Amino acid sequence: MSVFGESQVDRLTNKLNETPQRITAETVAEAAKVSRAAVSRAFNPDAPLKPEKRASILKIAEELGYVPDRAARALVTRRTHLVGMIVPDVCSPWESQEIDALTTALQAEGFATLLFKTRTDFSMDETLLAYMRGFNPDSVIAFTENVRPHILSRFLDRAVPIYINYLMDEEPADGVRAREPEALYDRIDVDQWEGMEQAVALLAGYGCRRIAYLSGKRDSLAEQARRRTLEVLMARRGLTPPIIIPGDFSYDAGHAGTLDLFRVGEGADAIFAANDESAFGALDALRYELKRRVPEDVKVVGFDDISQSHWRSYNLTTVKVDLEARTRALVRLILRRLKDPAAPALSETVRTRLVVRGTVG
Amino acid sequence: MSVFGESQVDRLTNKLNETPQRITAETVAEAAKVSRAAVSRAFNPDAPLKPEKRASILKIAEELGYVPDRAARALVTRRTHLVGMIVPDVCSPWESQEIDALTTALQAEGFATLLFKTRTDFSMDETLLAYMRGFNPDSVIAFTENVRPHILSRFLDRAVPIYINYLMDEEPADGVRAREPEALYDRIDVDQWEGMEQAVALLAGYGCRRIAYLSGKRDSLAEQARRRTLEVLMARRGLTPPIIIPGDFSYDAGHAGTLDLFRVGEGADAIFAANDESAFGALDALRYELKRRVPEDVKVVGFDDISQSHWRSYNLTTVKVDLEARTRALVRLILRRLKDPAAPALSETVRTRLVVRGTVG
Structure with missing residues (x-):
């Protein structure tokens, strides 16, 4: 069944039994005769890798019992690869379409979406946010109408939240930031x-x-x-x-x-x-x-x-x-922030346009 | 601003500076003069706790900079408090209503929902599952039509998946299990x-x-x-x-x-x-x-x-x-499995009934 010789599996298995360490990506890379980076890519769906190479690495990893444990990695890298999303209503058609698009896009970048349901009743938010913080997400996406930035910033020491903000009129009013000067957050402005x-x-x-x-x-x-x-x-x-x-x-x-x-x-x-x-x-x-x-x-x-x-x-x-443009912009903001945690607040603007169908005409 | 004396904060802060350890729930419990369990409950929304007590504990935890880091805890307890959900289509009305109901119910029990999007194209599943395994979820909810149990079981060493299964006719056909005898999984049977x-x-x-x-x-x-x-x-x-x-x-x-x-x-x-x-x-x-x-x-x-x-x-x-009954049954299965990881496969049946409106009559 093995794609490489049994003796090699035995040798590696014995080596692991001698040293009661976790099986690492390096072990897998050695057995598969590939680079450490290729092992990483094999476990990230949509990361560029030849299908045969991915299949071979995954097979060897499975035989060795290797799991890329993110909980362990998170303590070293301070990255959990989790993106929190705070929404009041998962099942509203608009929000569910947003969550779907974002989950697909994040998965392609190696992140998973963590859902948190809030209410528009602000009394509950602090408890929810403390709870969310425990999962230590790399990034948190929130809507200004659900969670105020100055509240969120108190609960996230590391992740910089991304806010979705609706502009009031044609001048970039920057309304929320003007009211909440102390909190650093990245922003998607929807120009209505x-x-x-x-x-x-x-x-x-x-x-x-x-x-x-x-x-x-x-x-x-x-x-x-x-x-x-x-x-x-x-x-x-x-x-x-x-x-x-x-x-x-x-x-x-x-x-x-x-x-x-x-x-x-x-x-x-x-x-x-x-x-x-x-x-x-x-x-x-x-x-x-x-x-x-x-x-x-x-x-x-x-x-x-x-x-x-x-x-x-x-x-x-x-x-x-434009949900597609908005999703792309969100993912860009997340990646840019992770690359440079100290960068000043980033923002992107998403436009709107009229779609004419049968109810006017 | 502090709800307890500044000197006490200073003392605790100094103590922490001397010993470069993480701030623990015990530290918070000591400062707040409450039990360790109360600190846990304070960080779990919907866990029973008097509002004043919760507010006081959260305030003290914030002042001390305490975060209940689940990544660190997960390595000790082997619990991540993450429940993976494998769905092909987050934005279909039915699935989004399911995700919404389940996220609400899981949050009340201290778990967060981790979304994974799959396709009905089985070729991709193994990569996705390897990826999901890296997040080390406590439980995984899947639909038999998206991921076959024998494939999923190879990718989850610890979590027992819960399958949602549609019964073929009035006799409990137990169709999926009969075809996949080797995999242990808990099951919701929808009796159509x-x-x-x-x-x-x-x-x-x-x-x-x-x-x-x-x-x-x-x-x-x-x-x-x-x-x-x-x-x-x-x-x-x-x-x-x-x-x-x-x-x-x-x-x-x-x-x-x-x-x-x-x-x-x-x-x-x-x-x-x-x-x-x-x-x-x-x-x-x-x-x-x-x-x-x-x-x-x-x-x-x-x-x-x-x-x-x-x-x-x-x-x-x-x-x-009956989505409500199904959600309750799912949460019950998750909690029972975590309590007894070695229990034989558990299952619950959810019924269906006709709702008569205007398109027949």
Whole structure:
């Protein structure tokens, strides 16, 4: 069964029995007649290595019982190869698509994703963060609306967190950093202005005058940034301020809020939703309960472009966040920070654009 | 700022400076005048502890710079408190709901979820598993359709994997174990029979005779179990075997396959889909492209009961897998296995039932 002579296995096995040490990558490299680096690469999926060479190294490693134990390595290198991700809601379509893309990209670089669920209730965060710190992640990805940087920085002595931050308007407001000057963190800025401006222009072009904003969770910074951006964009076009429909990013709140607006309130000729999922709730309320035609009577725009938005029942016009670009930028920030832990705060900007489908037109 | 006297902090700090050891939980316990166990609980969110006591311990731990380093602890206790989860598709609605429920439940027990993405292409699995093994998880959750037990067992010397297994019919077939006798693994059996029988009875009760089965991915064991169960159930009622619509669990394949069945093939008076997401594709094709009324002309049943299934546009009748019961059972299996690593293989069964909504009736 062995790809190299039994005597060689015996010799190495005896050597290991004599010295009760862990089997190291060097032992495997010696047996496989390859470099130490090749052994490392063999255990890292997607690291460049010829398939036959990888298969041969893994086979020898298995026969020797070698495991690249990261717990042991972590104490020496201070690297755990774990990237923590703090999310409130793994199963929301947008977040699950983010986690999926990021896990794939991190795995290709030799990292694993460690999930931590938080709530928007800030009272719990400190306990969660202390708990997370115990796993000693190399990096932590967080959203400004879930964990404030000055809280996170107290719990991470080594990892520099990466924040996903929503810009308020077209000037790089740098809002969060301005409020939290003491904490060092790297940042992805999502520039919502461009895509939202395209959406407002399209609605105005179709003659919409009564535009409602279906809001997200009140405490969310993404929500606040989207609402503020919409108000500025509409004011610049001389439109009356948006009618606010209270929401919380969920389908059910979008559905209920839209019913209220048309049954109790004065209605609207367009609804701009803070995310796609709540836009689906608004669409279903308009079509099924309120018997309004979309887009003829009421136009609907969402935000995110989740994969469900192209489904025929919704076919939603929406502001797309470029998830692929955002994932690449996140991985770049993680690798750059690990290479130079003392570098000043790094940031990258991700753009948005309008995807026009059937709910406006 | 300190909750205890500065001199005490100084004394402890000096003591630590003299002896260049890591700050231990014992040091924190001494300073906080609590037990060692209380310090542990303070760092475990949801472990029972009075809020004031937790706050006080965390504050003192922070002042002392104490971090419960799991990498260091793992070498002593052989416990990493990591639970690996091998999934092919984090962002599918069903899997993301599973990951969410499991992460919440594991966090409450002091474990963190480590995500590994695999493909149904088995060629990659060995590399991925070797990679995962390096993180030394305490437990690994896998689906039989993604990773075969005999492959996984070669890569996990310590953790006993937990398999999620779909039963073929009403007798506990124990199919996977029968085929892989050498590997020890704990198991969740999903008994699909009961919910599927209810669905077939309902369709038969409404007079459906030409029932189509919209399949999942061909290699999936969940798919094979659902198809086989449906064939047996229909044969027992004297119905002709289901017409097979090739699918892959996706919305797009469900949509395209349904178009083919009605435009090229002979159509059907009911479609039983292998999962909810592909049922949505079938529904949209029937309503928008084929101008069929659901449920009047064609009835549709799904499988899973994802949160999107109650959305007004779909309002899908579906076979519900009890996710809450399944999550509880998984956590129970993990804890029982860690308590007794040598116990014989453990298993629990999760039931299914029909949820009747608007697409049959």
